[in-house]
Amino acid sequence: MKWEQAIQDYRYYLKIERGLSKNSIHNYCLDVEKLILFLNNTNIHENPIAIGKETVQQFIYEIAKVINPRSQARIISGLKSFFNFLIFEDYRKDNPMDLIESPKVGRKLPDTLSEDEINTLIAAIDLSKDEGERNRAILETLYGCGLRVSELVNLQISDLYFEEDFIKVTGKGDKQRFVPISAINKKYINIYKKEKRIHLKIQKGHEDYLFLNRRGRQLTRAMIFTIIKQLAETIGLNKIISPHTFRHSFASHLLANGADLRAIQQMLGHESITTTEIYMHLDRTKLSEVLNEFHPRK
Numbered sequence: 001m002k003w004e005q006a007i008q009d010y011r012y013y014l015k016i017e018r019g020l021s022k023n024s025i026h027n028y029c030l031d032v033e034k035l036i037l038f039l040n041n042t043n044i045h046e047n048p049i050a051i052g053k054e055t056v057q058q059f060i061y062e063i064a065k066v067i068n069p070r071s072q073a074r075i076i077s078g079l080k081s082f083f084n085f086l087i088f089e090d091y092r093k094d095n096p097m098d099l100i101e102s103p104k105v106g107r108k109l110p111d112t113l114s115e116d117e118i119n120t121l122i123a124a125i126d127l128s129k130d131e132g133e134r135n136r137a138i139l140e141t142l143y144g145c146g147l148r149v150s151e152l153v154n155l156q157i158s159d160l161y162f163e164e165d166f167i168k169v170t171g172k173g174d175k176q177r178f179v180p181i182s183a184i185n186k187k188y189i190n191i192y193k194k195e196k197r198i199h200l201k202i203q204k205g206h207e208d209y210l211f212l213n214r215r216g217r218q219l220t221r222a223m224i225f226t227i228i229k230q231l232a233e234t235i236g237l238n239k240i241i242s243p244h245t246f247r248h249s250f251a252s253h254l255l256a257n258g259a260d261l262r263a264i265q266q267m268l269g270h271e272s273i274t275t276t277e278i279y280m281h282l283d284r285t286k287l288s289e290v291l292n293e294f295h296p297r298k
Helices: 003-016 020-043 053-063 069-088 116-124 132-145 148-151 183-195 221-235 242-257 261-268 273-284 284-292
Strands: 166-170 176-180
Touching: 003 020, 003 069, 020 053, 020 069, 053 069, 116 132, 116 221, 116 242, 132 148, 132 183, 132 221, 132 242, 148 221, 148 242, 148 284, 176 261, 221 242, 261 273
Parallel strands: none
Antiparallel strands: 166 176
């Protein structure tokens, strides 16, 4: 069995059997491709069925020199999944990753922006440019609804239920959820739709996507990163931020202002409450206030 065929079958398995999103499938296959690149660079000729634990150990040793423990752990997890798939399909009897332990990594607290920093970023958008209203609507939606960047670029006009104050979001694994949307967020989306988007020559197949580039096509994830990076440079923000920073800020600001953790979990689309609980660590003062207010022996 050749590596190309193994990845092709693995990609199909991840899509059909596990129902993963395109981004997740890409990341899982990328882990395998990194192993293949290592084999090519070191002239090791072992196919997916024959490759042994010594070779994968050598690969892990080499990547450990150039990437951080968190990235190492992710690649190890991805390769374990790949070889488990080969076992599941009866191509192999063993998993060469079984005895390889992932490096211990602490839970990383997400980076966030203050309310003032978010306001300053949005205020820095040049509304005189054609893309200005679009970019303002994008940032308002990232922060106002706590969306992942993939959820934002795939948001469609048919997903907007403004009369009910909700939007329909398609998240990881194509799972859908309804997220409330504020009046100010609706206002800026409507301005963009009615004053800017309406004048675009929209390409076939892109008619329903909300946020479009100047050629009338769906925006890419990379473009959202670029928009945010340029705004950060404009205001001289001394932080490395990304679209996900707005999602983290959304959650931490809601929690700091008294929102229920389970409500935040539903809005973010987290399957487990433990994923959402990371935001509890961002505001220890809030925890003390809860104890002092509600404990009978305060």
